[in-house]
Amino acid sequence: MILLLWVLSFFGQIPEKQDTVSLSEIEVNAAVLERYSQGQKQITWKKEDLSLVGSQSLADLLSVQSPVFIRQYGPGMLASPSFRGTSAGHTAIFWNGMPITSPSLGQSDLTLLPVFAFESASLHFGSNGALIGNESIGGSIHLNSESKFNAGSTFLFTQELGSFGQFNTQAKGRISTEKLIAQSKIYRQFSENNFPFRNLALPETPIQRQAHGQVSQWGFVQDFGWKITSNKKLKTSLWFHEADREIQAPLGSVTQDQQQDQSLRWVMDYEQYAAKSTFQLKTGFVVENQIFNKSLNRTKQFLLGTEWDYQVNPHWFFHLGARFIHQIGELSTYQAVDQRVELFQSVKFEPAENLNLALNLRQISYDDQVQPWIPSLGMGWTFWKKGNQELKLNLSAGKGFKVPTLNDRFWFPGGNPDLLPENSWTSEAGLEWKSGKLSQSLTGYHMSVDDWIIWLPQGNIWSPQNIRKVRSEGIEYQGTFRFPTGKVKWENQWQYSLNRAVSVRKISDNDSSVGNQLPYTPQHQANFSMKAKYQSVYLLLQNSFTGERNVTADNPRTLDAYFLSNLTMGFSEFALGDFKIPIQFRIQNLFNTEYQVLYLRPMPGRSYHFNLSIQL
Amino acid sequence: MKKHLFQSSKLVVILLILFSCTENQPEVPRGEFESGILILNEGAFGSNDGEVFHLDPSTEELKPNIFESANGRPFAGLLQDIVYENDQLYLVANTGKIEIVDAGDFTSTGAVTTDLDQPRSLTVNSGKIFISDYGPYDADFNTPESYIAVVQEINGGGVSKKIPVSRKPEDLISVGKFILVAGSEEGMVEVIDAKQEEVVETIEVTGSPKVFFETNGIIYLYAIDASEVRFYSFNLENFTIASTDIFPISMATGKIASGNDGMLYLIRSSGFPDYVDAVATLSLSNSTVNPNWHEGSGFYGIGVDQIRGEIYLANSNGFQGNGTVTVLDESGNEVDEVEVGRGPSGFLIR
Numbered sequence: 001m002i003l004l005l006w007v008l009s010f011f012g013q014i015p016e017k018q019d020t021v022s023l024s025e026i027e028v029n030a031a032v033l034e035r036y037s038q039g040q041k042q043i044t045w046k047k048e049d050l051s052l053v054g055s056q057s058l059a060d061l062l063s064v065q066s067p068v069f070i071r072q073y074g075p076g077m078l079a080s081p082s083f084r085g086t087s088a089g090h091t092a093i094f095w096n097g098m099p100i101t102s103p104s105l106g107q108s109d110l111t112l113l114p115v116f117a118f119e120s121a122s123l124h125f126g127s128n129g130a131l132i133g134n135e136s137i138g139g140s141i142h143l144n145s146e147s148k149f150n151a152g153s154t155f156l157f158t159q160e161l162g163s164f165g166q167f168n169t170q171a172k173g174r175i176s177t178e179k180l181i182a183q184s185k186i187y188r189q190f191s192e193n194n195f196p197f198r199n200l201a202l203p204e205t206p207i208q209r210q211a212h213g214q215v216s217q218w219g220f221v222q223d224f225g226w227k228i229t230s231n232k233k234l235k236t237s238l239w240f241h242e243a244d245r246e247i248q249a250p251l252g253s254v255t256q257d258q259q260q261d262q263s264l265r266w267v268m269d270y271e272q273y274a275a276k277s278t279f280q281l282k283t284g285f286v287v288e289n290q291i292f293n294k295s296l297n298r299t300k301q302f303l304l305g306t307e308w309d310y311q312v313n314p315h316w317f318f319h320l321g322a323r324f325i326h327q328i329g330e331l332s333t334y335q336a337v338d339q340r341v342e343l344f345q346s347v348k349f350e351p352a353e354n355l356n357l358a359l360n361l362r363q364i365s366y367d368d369q370v371q372p373w374i375p376s377l378g379m380g381w382t383f384w385k386k387g388n389q390e391l392k393l394n395l396s397a398g399k400g401f402k403v404p405t406l407n408d409r410f411w412f413p414g415g416n417p418d419l420l421p422e423n424s425w426t427s428e429a430g431l432e433w434k435s436g437k438l439s440q441s442l443t444g445y446h447m448s449v450d451d452w453i454i455w456l457p458q459g460n461i462w463s464p465q466n467i468r469k470v471r472s473e474g475i476e477y478q479g480t481f482r483f484p485t486g487k488v489k490w491e492n493q494w495q496y497s498l499n500r501a502v503s504v505r506k507i508s509d510n511d512s513s514v515g516n517q518l519p520y521t522p523q524h525q526a527n528f529s530m531k532a533k534y535q536s537v538y539l540l541l542q543n544s545f546t547g548e549r550n551v552t553a554d555n556p557r558t559l560d561a562y563f564l565s566n567l568t569m570g571f572s573e574f575a576l577g578d579f580k581i582p583i584q585f586r587i588q589n590l591f592n593t594e595y596q597v598l599y600l601r602p603m604p605g606r607s608y609h610f611n612l613s614i615q616l
Numbered sequence: 617m618k619k620h621l622f623q624s625s626k627l628v629v630i631l632l633i634l635f636s637c638t639e640n641q642p643e644v645p646r647g648e649f650e651s652g653i654l655i656l657n658e659g660a661f662g663s664n665d666g667e668v669f670h671l672d673p674s675t676e677e678l679k680p681n682i683f684e685s686a687n688g689r690p691f692a693g694l695l696q697d698i699v700y701e702n703d704q705l706y707l708v709a710n711t712g713k714i715e716i717v718d719a720g721d722f723t724s725t726g727a728v729t730t731d732l733d734q735p736r737s738l739t740v741n742s743g744k745i746f747i748s749d750y751g752p753y754d755a756d757f758n759t760p761e762s763y764i765a766v767v768q769e770i771n772g773g774g775v776s777k778k779i780p781v782s783r784k785p786e787d788l789i790s791v792g793k794f795i796l797v798a799g800s801e802e803g804m805v806e807v808i809d810a811k812q813e814e815v816v817e818t819i820e821v822t823g824s825p826k827v828f829f830e831t832n833g834i835i836y837l838y839a840i841d842a843s844e845v846r847f848y849s850f851n852l853e854n855f856t857i858a859s860t861d862i863f864p865i866s867m868a869t870g871k872i873a874s875g876n877d878g879m880l881y882l883i884r885s886s887g888f889p890d891y892v893d894a895v896a897t898l899s900l901s902n903s904t905v906n907p908n909w910h911e912g913s914g915f916y917g918i919g920v921d922q923i924r925g926e927i928y929l930a931n932s933n934g935f936q937g938n939g940t941v942t943v944l945d946e947s948g949n950e951v952d953e954v955e956v957g958r959g960p961s962g963f964l965i966r
Binding site for chain 2: 200201202203205250251252253254255293294295454456457460507508510511512513519551552553554556557599600
């Protein structure tokens, strides 16, 4: 706290009256990440991209449109990200700069993050504990609300009806003046999820309907922004989400589990701009209740942080920050409190317009542990430019870390308070080639994760240990091609990723998994999407391929590769008076592919969805 | 495993007699799994990847996933127990079903797939199947509604009746028309009349009853507590305790196997914080005890091939991947090691 006060008093001396700003006024968090993550692979979805998938979850978005593998336990069930062969807990997730990963579980369920609740999303690949912080081992996900002043007023109501009892309702209203923004959203997403599937656990493998998979979610988001003066801004967002799910049992099980998840998240930023600097003060909390078969687990997380960005001259940029996090776990088997203090520093050097270098550092203390030295270094160099063609080289290396979760340390019985943080090193090199309407990039990476925590049985008790060491290597290729043919505008995007993630240390004398691909980690993934737009009519075909996955690293049992296609047709300009009425019709799993993402967790076949909006 | 291990010697004898009797008859084709060692791989919680492997000890040939190979579909459950009855094998999945297969070739002959919660074991009596089941968990993770499920056909079908018993019934054994049930949590042995489908007698015992076995014509119940193991025998005409043998073996688990010359092999685990496992040996006939006959960690199942005089010890390897089976001779020397499926927990040796 003393440190924080010091930082505050230091920043209090910033000159107040300035007429220009050094960072984008739209989103400081995103702009800082952009500026100092040189050389690292990123994928960003803007508001327009997200509006096409507005009734879906972040899990649906990433599984179709990114190289991140989503481990999904069934439609509407737990879905967790795996970046480059890492586990669900190796992904940091932020909402408006606030970490929202569960302090007890150390991971987030992407099904519980509806795309409708935020306006932009970005993925950062690779370890970058210095810039991003805890859990950024495989990568990080950043979700942001929009806070654009002077953008007018809108109202949007959307209703979607779909197969398997889907009934989604969403409404959004926004007022945005020169000084104020107020945006309210409310949504309800419901699905009976009674999809037919082949029950492999029964003799004759009959086709049955899923009888225990109903999902009901609702929530609201309130965003508020106030431009106090031309260089001072206050913005705040509140997000409540509640989900009630019948947990789909794996084939062969008869469990009838029920799970409720409630979360209340709040974040407030005060931002002050000067000619060459930006100052931000952030506070917020996340309270989460998870009720599994009437057993309540509650966690609370409070954050107080400050950041200062300073541009010395056109070549040098500095960033300083401090963050204090207080976590409280009120779990069914233990109570625990944890506190973390983090300091972070970044420097960007831009010797020429085509060359950027960034160095980031972070120090973190928790419990009685100190991690004093977490660096990352990156470079972006556009080394060739001719006409509308350019080639850019990206290089980066960074360290990632993950503080053991509250459950890892305190779960009773079995929690291990002596655990070390998991840690990783990533290095990557990428080449971007832009050639008019065609752009492509190729990235190669190497990552080593050590002290990877896994829970192992010790007699009758399971207990976590820092035992696994993993090496992950791969290449990622992506491209976009936009062109017109007559009046039709085409937009094509594709990605391919090859990953080899292997355990390099035995976890027991008899462990025979060393050198084999990690469980549930496809070596090959690809997707291809094609969008054609003619005036206000559009047609979008999305295809994704997921390669074979091993159920365990040393077992011959593998899950088949699968290929999925979604077809979307829409008409965006239909109007009745002042009301615009965009309509969309979507077929998911067009070819009715029978597949499992995880062993014995059936996924739905072809489904139809009709989406109608009223926009004012 | 459990009692069925003890019956294995009986089975071998029966088979020997059978084959000696049919020596001059035309040869009946034998199923490939009629002899050898069936290895139960329990599978990992939440994955339902339990399966059976078959090991031919004479050729050391190991066949993985024999249920899936024979039936073209996964077992899809956590394999708790295998029971041999009337040339059929009953595969008990504690995830809520019983698969019945031909003991020779493992092809499906029936199943019980509805109205079970957490089945543990079963016995066939009076043309019916009696299945011990923990029943559903309540909000506090207790099982107050444990039962014995009755199925009217030996090839499976629906559950016709649930006979309430004490919490967490484990093993069962048939004695004439009666069935003894090891009620593990409340220290009870219930006696069920298979014809009436009712509990007709209850016997209280000390410790947690786990497994029944029959040796020299006497039925024993193996029960454990933190510091001792107990062996009860019963007067079967009035269902009272006939004898109790107590051995000072601490931290025993429910896993036990019967060897040659009345030797019993049982798994101990020290648990938190040292996690040292051991195989203890004892003899009911001469009361010798060796609490640390073989030491290690991760022991999860045990079986004895009485003919070859070999002890099969399963190691779960933390359920992260494949388990291991170590073969020991009767002096405790390692003879062989085999990589098997996930969570190996027991053996059916024929």
